[in-house]
Amino acid sequence: MATYNAPIREINFVLNDVLDVGRLAKEIPAFADATPDVILGLAEEAAKLIEGQIAPLNHTGDQVGCKVKDGVVTVPPGFAEAYKLYSQAGWMSLCNTTQYDGQGLPYTLSKVVEEMLCSANVAFALYPGLTTGCFEAIYANGSEEIKNTYLPKLSTGEWSGTMCITEAHAGSDVGAAKTKATPNGDGSYSIEGQKIFITSGEHEMVDNIIHFVLARLPDSPPGVKGLSTFVVPKYLVNKDGSLGARNKLVAATIEHKMGINGSCTCVMQFDGAQGWMVGAPNTGIQNMFVMMNLARIMVGFQGLGQCELATQNAIRYAIDRKQGKAFNGKPEIIEHADVRRMLLTMKATTEGARVLAYETAFWVDVTHHHPDEKVREEAQDWVDLNTPLVKAFCTDGAVELGSLAIQVYGGHGFIKEHGVEQIARDAKILCLYEGTNGIQAMDLVRRKLMMHNGRLAQRFFQAVRNELNADAPLGWITRPLGRAVDELESTTKFLIESFKTAPDAAGFGAVDFQRAFALTYLGWNWLRMIKAAAQHPDEGFRASKKATAEFFITRMLPQVHSLLGTVRAPTESLMALEAANF
Amino acid sequence: MATYNAPIREINFVLNDVLDVGRLAKEIPAFADATPDVILGLAEEAAKLIEGQIAPLNHTGDQVGCKVKDGVVTVPPGFAEAYKLYSQAGWMSLCNTTQYDGQGLPYTLSKVVEEMLCSANVAFALYPGLTTGCFEAIYANGSEEIKNTYLPKLSTGEWSGTMCITEAHAGSDVGAAKTKATPNGDGSYSIEGQKIFITSGEHEMVDNIIHFVLARLPDSPPGVKGLSTFVVPKYLVNKDGSLGARNKLVAATIEHKMGINGSCTCVMQFDGAQGWMVGAPNTGIQNMFVMMNLARIMVGFQGLGQCELATQNAIRYAIDRKQGKAFNGKPEIIEHADVRRMLLTMKATTEGARVLAYETAFWVDVTHHHPDEKVREEAQDWVDLNTPLVKAFCTDGAVELGSLAIQVYGGHGFIKEHGVEQIARDAKILCLYEGTNGIQAMDLVRRKLMMHNGRLAQRFFQAVRNELNADAPLGWITRPLGRAVDELESTTKFLIESFKTAPDAAGFGAVDFQRAFALTYLGWNWLRMIKAAAQHPDEGFRASKKATAEFFITRMLPQVHSLLGTVRAPTESLMALEAANF
Helix, strand or coil: CCCCCCCHHHHHHHHHHHCCCHHHHHHCHHHCCCCHHHHHHHHHHHHHHHHHHHHHHHHHHHHHCCEEECCEEECCCCHHHHHHHHHHCCCCCCCCCHHHCCCCCCHHHHHHHHHHHHHHCHHHHHHHHHHHHHHHHHHHHCCHHHHHHHHHHHHHCCCEEEEECCECCECCCHHHCCCEEEECCCCCEEEEEEEEEEECCCCCCCCCEEEEEEEECCCCCCHHHHEEEEEEECEEECCCCCEEEECCEEEEEECCECCCCCCCEEEEEEEEEEEEEECCCCCHHHHHHHHHHHHHHHHHHHHHHHHHHHHHHHHHHHHHCECCCCCCCCCEHHHCHHHHHHHHHHHHHHHHHHHHHHHHHHHHHHHHHCCCHHHHHHHHHHHHHHHHHHHHHHHHHHHHHHHHHHHHHHHHHHEHHHCHHHHHHHHHHHHCCCCCHHHHHHHHHHHHCCHHHHHHHHHHHHHHHHHHCCCHHHHHHHHHHHHHHHHHHHHHHHHHHHHHHCHHHHHHHHHHHHHHHHHHHHHHHHHHHHHHHCCCCCHHHHHHHHHHHHHHHHHHCCHHHHHHHHHCCCCHHHHHCCHHHC | CCCCCCCHHHHHHHHHHHCCCHHHHHHCHHHCCCCHHHHHHHHHHHHHHHHHHHHHHHHHHHHHCCEEECCEEECCCCHHHHHHHHHHCCCCCCCCCHHHCCCCCCHHHHHHHHHHHHHHCHHHHHHHHHHHHHHHHHHHHCCHHHHHHHHHHHHHCCCEEEEECCECCECCCHHHCCCEEEECCCCCEEEEEEEEEEECCCCCCCCCEEEEEEEECCCCCCCHHHEEEEEEECEEECCCCCEEEECCEEEEEECCECCCCCCCEEEEEEEEEEEEEECCCCCHHHHHHHHHHHHHHHHHHHHHHHHHHHHHHHHHHHHHCECCCCCCCCCEHHHCHHHHHHHHHHHHHHHHHHHHHHHHHHHHHHHHHCCCHHHHHHHHHHHHHHHHHHHHHHHHHHHHHHHHHHHHHHHHHHEHHHCCHHHHHHHHHHHCCCCCHHHHHHHHHHHHCCHHHHHHHHHHHHHHHHHHCCCHHHHHHHHHHHHHHHHHHHHHHHHHHHHHHCHHHHHHHHHHHHHHHHHHHHHHHHHHHHHHHCCCCCHHHHHHHHHHHHHHHHHHCCHHHHHHHHHCCCCHHHHHCCHHHC
16 A cells, blocks of 8 residues: 655755745734744644544545445545544634634645645545635635625535536536526526536535536526526525525436546536525636636645655655665665666656645735735736646646656556555546646646736746856756746747737647746756755755756756747648548 | 547558568568468458457456456456457467467568457457467477477467466566476476466466466576476366366466456466476576567557557547637637647557557568578567567557547546546556566667677668658658667767666666657658658548658657757766665
């Protein structure tokens, strides 16, 4: 079985030595008590519960999976008890507003806990994860009455939540959704339709499940501009907060999936279920995106968690496993060059991605709470730019690292009991949901590069260049990183231009560009990590950071140029090929 | 469910227009009747059986899997009937010698059939596949008596075969094997020990299973030089060919795996089982490699089959599936640039890999049967060079393309009923067994580059350059391909040199070098395909080849330079990092 030890030293290093998370307590009055010590202490507390109670359910959750019978969904053994432990200990409400039974702590801390939870058991993590998403969506746009009715119990996890968006014919094309919402005349609506791929759509772990549903009013225009959002509880809620009648909705079936078997993925049938509108009519797509943007960052953290799980298990196996002798005479397989190549790929990816992910979370806190509007504006630019990068890079990385972990284990990696093949299976969904990684790339190229006259990417180029004025001994990082930033910037200009006249050419290169952008971002992270590590008291830690940075700079960063080369390659004949001739 | 249509037009194109398989009938007397028409006709016959009877078992084979109880293994529904159909129709004996009930047809044809079988159902394909391996091993080194006893029934598939090599502590390090063979004094040996990961180790589909077992004589030296090979039947065979007592061996258990669930992977316990030596004492490792080299090519074909399956299903889905509108106004997702990027990656990989694989099979036929010794020598060089390339590139490609197919399907790709997630799961084992792809890379760098003073790679560079003297209109291929070959050659020299003084530096770059070599080989294949396609009567086919070649040359071939750059990057500090500091 895969095992999990929370990487507290690394988390501390990134939060405090690389990113200076202490700025939150210093600059944001609401976080005055959330000092680095408090944040780290809480992370350590969470780690104990996650390592001890939730990681051990990962393998059985995969093997046993979820069952459905007559609309009743059974989750794997131990999940209900663990959910209770986790929610009652307050880990779900960490960063929610104190107004609705939250603890008002930084979002950054909640994401650190998210990373750990998603290493330990990503299928389990979806039950709290979707609940948080539902909380955020209602919090942003719900009426006072709706907020008071649902938010306190969603905040603590006493109730759980879902997002009901996708329909069989409406996946990436959300605007094709057909689910109807007909006014009942009493302020409520009658919801009719079928939603698919509904994570945590039905289970018995909590007393009530709150569905956040995208549906169409009778007189609405077609497409995305005619969608509205509704809160639709499994059990109706009486004025006094007690639960009333069962609503007319049911889990028609659950899906059988490649992975995340511990998470129930339901087909939800709404047969005239009673719901209440959240936000204004026909603003559903905007309302949904409040939650969706944070959900994309959350999925990035799911990927980061799986990257860490793959990496630490592969390292442990390679240190333990003996096969023959390496050139240096030692029997452990970690002494073989090719095994080191794989492990360093995993370390360089995971540790670099962690800085990207944590920094994004940090900026989310700033956008929400910083007293200075100008600082909030800058923070919002970073969040907008980073969201597709975090989502796509961390999740592509999770699949790649899951596959590499199997390769490090050799044939044993293919056997279920060793637990690493589960990573490759669990992680693949992360590249698909909350917008496929191809859609993230289009978001980056079509929207984020264009926003505010290109200001978002310019902030990034400037920030990296500010860091390049380094001491000469760091030239081995700063020179190649400078070249990467230069080519990234010129390709950015090329894309902005070509998108105006040949959008498909930009579309063709979007995924490669996205990866090149993320790798350059990781180059910046490695530069900052090397600077910060110089002060670290542990010699072994410094040596590890140095070797991993060298690996990244000489073997991964150069891919930027190869990727950006393809972005400029011609596409006319590729787009002209008739579908029938493929 | 994934469906499969044998790509007969493409197979014909590669065999006849690109590779001129007619040379076999013209130059090799034994193959005088195996004209291109005969080969294609037989491939079409095989395709009917494979599409109609074996492909439909792929999904249920995955879902139901194999079971073991009291040493009796049950295969998935339909497998036994399909195995009988397949073997009785003669598809297993195609290229075996007529001396032992084979049909004496080209190995190349048998591999074309293998590709199709491995597209349709790679788990099923392992039952015939291992039987062929066992046949080859006994044929190469068995005594007349052993050959007469076992080969006719292995040839036709009336009995099936295994390779019993791996032990729990002896995977990549074969020389650590501990299974003992003690002489019984009557010419037979008593085999004691446990072998793991034994594909087709036990089942009831045939009357007898012949195990080819690597074991150690009592007085043998340690390591690989003390291993011998033995034939150990499930049921002892009487002088008259009838079956005698059950031998003392049993499937102790079967493994639960990420994929190929229809193939039983057994832990085989030999408790004093009676066996007979094949070949001389202590030559087991050489005897095994007769089979292993062909097995590696076979695994390459398994990968090719899975590449084709992923590619054709993704294309069909992208043509059928409608989601919103692309920039050209069409609703099918194949009109989106990023979907085309994925599909063209899949086509460029699969079609290019097919030429590599078929050409390797062609050279195997030449080594075995060509009357001219000099031609056989050249052919052997190609087989030696190509074996790691075919094995590693086609199987890495299968995993990548399985993952891309899921991505093309979006969220639906993650759902089992659609059948493409099975490709990603089934294909991963191909990167691990018969030598991990890292071991293939070390075979390429440590052995193949060094053999005959570097002659193997020189043949390749020369062959590509011969093809570069093309008409000017093909400069868009020949110029970048020429640059790739030049850098590949200089890096080859660098590796040969550095291996002498710093073997770990060469080991660190081996996998990247292997991929760069394979991509350059595919560049050569695409050049040859474009030349051959110019004569093709179908305009749509020509357009498809042109666009796919352009995609490969502008977007995949450039990776060669990025990969070779990493091969030359320094490794000292990466090797010096203490294991504990990872």
